[in-house]
Amino acid sequence: MAITVDRKPLTFWEKLYLPAIIGGIKVTTKHAWNTLVKGKVVTMEYPEQKWTVPDHYRGAPYLVKDQEGHTKCVSCQLCEFVCPPKAIRITPPGDAGAKADRTNAEKMPAEFEINMLRCIYCGFCQEVCPEEAIFLQKDYSLVGTSRAEMIYNKEKLLSLGGVSPGIQKWKLKLDEAKAQENFPVKL
Amino acid sequence: MDWNFIIFSLVKLAIIVGVVQGLVAYSVLAERKISAWIQDRVGPNRCAPPFAKYIPVLGPLLTRWGMFQPLADGLKFMFKEDFTPAGVKKIYFFLAPAIAVIPAMLTVAVIPFGSVMGNQKMVLADLNVGILYTFGIVSMGVYGIVLAGYAANSKYPMFGGIRSSAQMISYEIAMGMSVIPVLLIVGNLNLGKIISWQADHGWLVMYAPIAFVIFMVSSFAETNRTPFDLPEAETELVGGYHTEYGSMKFALFFLAEYSNMVSSSAMMVTLFFGGWTLPFWGLDHAATSLGMGIAHILVFLVKMLFFMVVFIWVRWMFPRFRYDQLMDLGWRTFLPLALVNILITALWLWMRS
Numbered sequence: 397m398a399i400t401v402d403r404k405p406l407t408f409w410e411k412l413y414l415p416a417i418i419g420g421i422k423v424t425t426k427h428a429w430n431t432l433v434k435g436k437v438v439t440m441e442y443p444e445q446k447w448t449v450p451d452h453y454r455g456a457p458y459l460v461k462d463q464e465g466h467t468k469c470v471s472c473q474l475c476e477f478v479c480p481p482k483a484i485r486i487t488p489p490g491d492a493g494a495k496a497d498r499t500n501a502e503k504m505p506a507e508f509e510i511n512m513l514r515c516i517y518c519g520f521c522q523e524v525c526p527e528e529a530i531f532l533q534k535d536y537s538l539v540g541t542s543r544a545e546m547i548y549n550k551e552k553l554l555s556l557g558g559v560s561p562g563i564q565k566w567k568l569k570l571d572e573a574k575a576q577e578n579f580p581v582k583l
Numbered sequence: 584m585d586w587n588f589i590i591f592s593l594v595k596l597a598i599i600v601g602v603v604q605g606l607v608a609y610s611v612l613a614e615r616k617i618s619a620w621i622q623d624r625v626g627p628n629r630c631a632p633p634f635a636k637y638i639p640v641l642g643p644l645l646t647r648w649g650m651f652q653p654l655a656d657g658l659k660f661m662f663k664e665d666f667t668p669a670g671v672k673k674i675y676f677f678l679a680p681a682i683a684v685i686p687a688m689l690t691v692a693v694i695p696f697g698s699v700m701g702n703q704k705m706v707l708a709d710l711n712v713g714i715l716y717t718f719g720i721v722s723m724g725v726y727g728i729v730l731a732g733y734a735a736n737s738k739y740p741m742f743g744g745i746r747s748s749a750q751m752i753s754y755e756i757a758m759g760m761s762v763i764p765v766l767l768i769v770g771n772l773n774l775g776k777i778i779s780w781q782a783d784h785g786w787l788v789m790y791a792p793i794a795f796v797i798f799m800v801s802s803f804a805e806t807n808r809t810p811f812d813l814p815e816a817e818t819e820l821v822g823g824y825h826t827e828y829g830s831m832k833f834a835l836f837f838l839a840e841y842s843n844m845v846s847s848s849a850m851m852v853t854l855f856f857g858g859w860t861l862p863f864w865g866l867d868h869a870a871t872s873l874g875m876g877i878a879h880i881l882v883f884l885v886k887m888l889f890f891m892v893v894f895i896w897v898r899w900m901f902p903r904f905r906y907d908q909l910m911d912l913g914w915r916t917f918l919p920l921a922l923v924n925i926l927i928t929a930l931w932l933w934m935r936s
Binding site: 417420421423424427428430431432436437438439441 | 619621623624625628901
């Protein structure tokens with residue numbers, strides 16, 4: 397049903413449009429003054445100024461190193477398996493390949509590639525990783541001039557990823573084991 | 584053949600056309616900048632040719648002010664595909680932009696933009712019927728828009744064309760009527776004479792303020808600017824009469840709109856604000872030296888730019904009029920008001936004589 401809205405008839409001044417004109421001048425000059433003189437601008441000039449992204453932001457996934465600078469990834473290929481758009485591709489070291497560069501790990505990937513053009517930033521890789529070796533970080537503007545350039549290799553991912561913020565699971569385990577070895581057995 | 588006259592006229596013509604085009608380009612920039620400031624934004628500040636950053640201080644500063652933006656805009660228009668939609672009436676479709684631009688450029692011819700330089704009058708055509716000429720030419724501007732609306736063979740441009748014809752015809756009457764008190768007071772149709780009268784007696788806006796208000800509002804309507812931009816109301820009619828146009832043809836409509844702005848600001852300055860004169864610093868009589876001639880032109884330009892800014896400012900101040908409100912304002916308010924104004928002016932002049 398149509399509703400008829402009661403409108404007050406305009407007064408003589410309002411009919412002259414004068415209050416509206418004065419109001420318009422007031423508002424526009426106020427805003428122009430604020431922008432020009434006080435420099436209050438809502439625009440964020442993007443490449444120079446950037447958003448601070450929230451802590452739980454899901455940006456590009458990178459590989460992280462542990463606090464001693466070793467590769468955390470053990471080439472288990474779970475992330476490759478879980479990745480919905482198949483953006484991750486891991487080449488395992490094989491029998492003759494290089495061994496892991498840290499203790500408590502058998503191997504590390506010979507090559508680890510993420511195609512950033514395919515990645516959908518879902519975070520499954522981070523969730524599935526048993527070694528906490530891959531994290532979605534805060535980068536959101538990845539730029540390249542070719543498709544090949546957008547496939548990030550292991551070296552690049554490690555250098556971009558930085559150091560793991562988390563606990564060192566295997567270091568604790570190792571310390572525990574060592575402590576057990578040295579346990580004074582009293583007979 | 585008076586070769587002297589021909590050569591000087593051609594030189595003046597080239598300069599006027601160049602200046603008007605430049606003003607149009609930079610008033611688009613001004614429009615974007617002023618709208619940005621009013622809306623708490625920054626406005627265009629990135630566009631620059633590659634060499635700009637090598638100029639020490641000036642380069643980045645000009646880039647920041649967006650001074651290269653009009654160049655980029657113009658280039659963009661030129662390199663866009665000149666697309667002709669299927670089903671348009673081709674001849675009229677191609678003719679309409681030209682018909683819109685020509686009157687817009689022609690009106691500038693009679694406007695005295697300075698006093699004299701050397702022994703050349705700073706006006707392209709010193710007509711004795713200057714105002715009549717302007718009104719005659721301005722009324723032709725509607726044809727371009729109507730033709731564009733018709734030729735596009737599409738409903739929204741058609742609406743735009745129809746609205747514009749109704750609007751421009753209505754406001755032309757009020758506009759013409761509003762100038763009559765000025766003519767009564769001065770007793771001359773020559774724009775140069777009107778200016779010299781104002782130099783002697785003071786600006787006409789003090790004698791005929793109501794005429795000025797009517798003239799200004801009508802010229803907003805004539806140039807299809809907000810709050811009377813019904814022909815190109817983006818929110819209602821897609822793009823209005825130039826919906827189907829692209830590339831340089833669209834740019835011509837743009838050019839027409841802004842040169843109309845330039846010429847109506849120039850007319851307002853000439854008719855009501857003393858043209859190139861200033862009541863002090865001895866700038867109120869025809870120039871005797873070259874420096875004064877230049878000063879007169881600058882005075883005129885500054886006054887004109889002020890009205891250009893008002894034009895732009897108003898666009899970001901008021902919402903669009905509804906069609907019936909627009910007609911109501913034109914026919915039931917401004918026309919009677921202008922008539923009464925003529926009567927009062929005539930009576931006042933009769934009492935004084």
